[in-house]
Amino acid sequence: MRIGIDARCIESHWPIGGPARYLLNMLRFWPWMAPQHRYVLFFQNQLPRADFLEQENTERVRIKGPRLLKRRRIVGEQLLMPFAIKNNKLDLFFTPWYSAPLVTFGVKTVVGAWDIACNTHPSHYKLSDLISFGLFMPPSCRRAAGLLTCSQFDSSQIQKYYGIPAERICVVPFAADDKFAPSDDPEHLRAFRRKYGFPERYILSMGGITRRRNVDVLIDAFMDIHEKYPDVGLVVVGRNITVPFVDIEQKMKPLIDGGSGFYLPRTPEEDIVDFYRAAWYYICTSTVDGESLMVKEAMKCGTPAITSPLLKETVGGNAVILEDPTDRRQTAELLERVIATPELRDQYAQDGLRWVRTLSWEKVAEKSLRFIESRDEIRSTKWK
Numbered sequence: 001m002r003i004g005i006d007a008r009c010i011e012s013h014w015p016i017g018g019p020a021r022y023l024l025n026m027l028r029f030w031p032w033m034a035p036q037h038r039y040v041l042f043f044q045n046q047l048p049r050a051d052f053l054e055q056e057n058t059e060r061v062r063i064k065g066p067r068l069l070k071r072r073r074i075v076g077e078q079l080l081m082p083f084a085i086k087n088n089k090l091d092l093f094f095t096p097w098y099s100a101p102l103v104t105f106g107v108k109t110v111v112g113a114w115d116i117a118c119n120t121h122p123s124h125y126k127l128s129d130l131i132s133f134g135l136f137m138p139p140s141c142r143r144a145a146g147l148l149t150c151s152q153f154d155s156s157q158i159q160k161y162y163g164i165p166a167e168r169i170c171v172v173p174f175a176a177d178d179k180f181a182p183s184d185d186p187e188h189l190r191a192f193r194r195k196y197g198f199p200e201r202y203i204l205s206m207g208g209i210t211r212r213r214n215v216d217v218l219i220d221a222f223m224d225i226h227e228k229y230p231d232v233g234l235v236v237v238g239r240n241i242t243v244p245f246v247d248i249e250q251k252m253k254p255l256i257d258g259g260s261g262f263y264l265p266r267t268p269e270e271d272i273v274d275f276y277r278a279a280w281y282y283i284c285t286s287t288v289d290g291e292s293l294m295v296k297e298a299m300k301c302g303t304p305a306i307t308s309p310l311l312k313e314t315v316g317g318n319a320v321i322l323e324d325p326t327d328r329r330q331t332a333e334l335l336e337r338v339i340a341t342p343e344l345r346d347q348y349a350q351d352g353l354r355w356v357r358t359l360s361w362e363k364v365a366e367k368s369l370r371f372i373e374s375r376d377e378i379r380s381t382k383w384k
Helices: 018-033 073-087 127-135 137-143 152-162 186-196 215-225 253-257 269-277 293-300 328-340 342-356 361-375
Strands: 002-006 038-043 058-062 092-095 108-112 146-149 169-171 201-206 232-237 261-264 281-284 305-307
Touching: 002 073, 018 038, 018 361, 073 127, 092 361, 108 137, 108 361, 127 137, 137 152, 146 152, 146 361, 152 169, 169 361, 186 269, 201 215, 201 269, 215 232, 215 253, 215 328, 253 261, 269 293, 281 293, 293 305, 293 342, 328 342
Parallel strands: 002 038, 002 092, 038 058, 092 108, 108 146, 146 169, 201 232, 201 281, 232 261, 281 305
Antiparallel strands: none
């Protein structure tokens, strides 16, 4: 089978996020896991180079078209990708990035619909994202032969809002990369903290900053308790994409000026593992996302996590649960509890590490590929 793959999310100029990490790992496993298939990878502007992208049964194709139409992901997808699909004589086309071309000349599609927050919470998105995702994602999913998503919650949302039956959806919870692991070198972690000026203990919030992740509430709650725990810091790392906009850096200014708050819009990829390892706790309390890869990455580094009830299932119950992440007082009380109880940290760190090590990208790759292969055996349907 000739399987086309929209690989544009791993072009070097695109941000590396959950879908990109997923695809990178699939491309490491699929070519040897099922060598009978031919994998045709489509890129929009650049052809990245890596050994695992240059297997005998893998092709890399740059879609053709004027530069003007390649400036926007969705424009290239809807106007240029259809002809690339047709010209490369595919049996099936897979996209890990939420939407697919609405015209595929009869080629079946499988879509990675990791969440549909653009439709369930449109107020959290800017207009360009609502057009790119909110407008094209629903028909892409309804036309697809199958959907991959990363949690039972997201599957239920797709069924509810898009009217797609459960048998067309495959749930594949993500795994953390092998590079995420505990450190056995305390001096290295002390040197890392000195490099950034971090205290010995800090609470880490890392990832794209959106309204649904309640980072503003976390900052307010930490401000309520930081004088009681002057040796503990709050580190916030991530690009601020809040809608409506919240000035995170300005909100943290009293903490930053006092030496207990740190805000970094971005960090070098090579330092990400140490940000996790050196933290006292990692916190992500989304009220919309059904999966959090970064929570799993922290746990695999031996750092315990604080998360929301919505994400409890995706971490196997092995994290401290903040019942109402939108409540400032409740958040402050929980922060006090985890700061003041070292034995609680040790227990969650051990349980979380033990559990997250049962996950692997190889298992994800096998389940994903078997589902994609099964879609070739059915007829695509336009859902009403």
